[in-house]
Amino acid sequence: DIQMTQSPSTLSASVGDSVTITCRASQGISDWLAWYQQKPGKAPKLLIYRASILEGGVPSRFSGNESGTEFTLTINSLQPDDFATYYCQEYNHWTFGQGTKVEIK
Amino acid sequence: QLQLQESGPGLVKPSETLSLTCNVSGDSISNGHYWGWIRQPPGKGLEWIASTAYSGSTYYNESLRSRATISVDTSKNQLSLKLTSVTASDTAVYFCARHMTSLYVAEYLQYWGQGTLVTVSS
Numbered sequence: 001d002i003q004m005t006q007s008p009s010t011l012s013a014s015v016g017d018s019v020t021i022t023c024r025a026s027q028g029i030s031d032w033l034a035w036y037q038q039k040p041g042k043a044p045k046l047l048i049y050r051a052s053i054l055e056g057g058v059p060s061r062f063s064g065n066e067s068g069t070e071f072t073l074t075i076n077s078l079q080p081d082d083f084a085t086y087y088c089q090e091y092n093h094w095t096f097g098q099g100t101k102v103e104i105k
Numbered sequence: 106q107l108q109l110q111e112s113g114p115g116l117v118k119p120s121e122t123l124s125l126t127c128n129v130s131g132d133s134i135s136n137g138h139y140w141g142w143i144r145q146p147p148g149k150g151l152e153w154i155a156s157t158a159y160s161g162s163t164y165y166n167e168s169l170r171s172r173a174t175i176s177v178d179t180s181k182n183q184l185s186l187k188l189t190s191v192t193a194s195d196t197a198v199y200f201c202a203r204h205m206t207s208l209y210v211a212e213y214l215q216y217w218g219q220g221t222l223v224t225v226s227s
Binding site for chain 2: 001093
C-alpha cells in the first residue's frame with residue numbers, strides 16, 4: 001500500500017504569511033496527487049490536482065509542486081479564509097495524508 | 106449543476122449493517138464517471154472507503170473490503186454503501202463524491218456531498 005506522510009500536523013501563521021505543507025509518498029505516484037481544503041463541518045474542497053494544476057476558481061496564491069515523491073502545497077499571503085485543514089491525496093489508490101491544520105498565530 | 110446528497114440512519118447499533126445512499130442530481134450516475142465513499146471520524150482525518158462506476162470496476166480500501174459493498178442504482182440515480190458488522194470505530198461523517206474520470210480511470214475527487222454523520226452505539 002502507498003503511504004502518504006504529511007507534515008506538519010499543525011501550522012500557526014498570520015495573515016499575510018506564506019506557508020508550505022509537505023506530503024511524501026512511500027513510493028512513486030507520478031504526479032497523481034491532489035490537495036484539498038476542509039473547513040469545520042464542511043466537505044473537503046478540491047484545490048489542486050496533478051500535483052500543480054489549480055482547480056477552477058481557486059486563487060492563484062495557492063500553488064503545488066512536485067519533486068520525486070515529495071509534494072508541497074504553498075499558500076502565499078495567507079488570507080483569513082485560508083485558515084482550515086489541508087489534505088493531500090494520491091489517486092493511484094486514493095490514500096489521504098493525515099492533514100495539516102493551518103491556524104491563526 | 107452537480108449535487109450530491111447523502112442520507113443515512115444517523116444511529117446504528119453495534120454488529121448491525123450501516124446503509125447509506127447518495128442522491129445524485131445534475132448528472133447521470135451512469136455517464137461513465139466513478140463515484141466513491143469517503144469517511145471522517147470525529148476530529149480525525151479522511152479515509153477513502155470504496156469507488157465504483159456503472160459498467161466499470163469496483164475498488165475497495167483493503168482494510169474495509171470484507172465489510173463494505175458499494176453499488177449504483179441507475180433507476181434512482183443513487184450511489185449506495187453498505188457496511189456490515191459495525192463497531193464504534195465506524196462512527197464517522199460519510200461523504201459521497203464524484204471522481205474526475207478520464208479514459209475510464211478514476212482520478213481525484215472533484216465533487217463532494219456535504220456528508221452525513223453516522224454514530225454506532227447501543
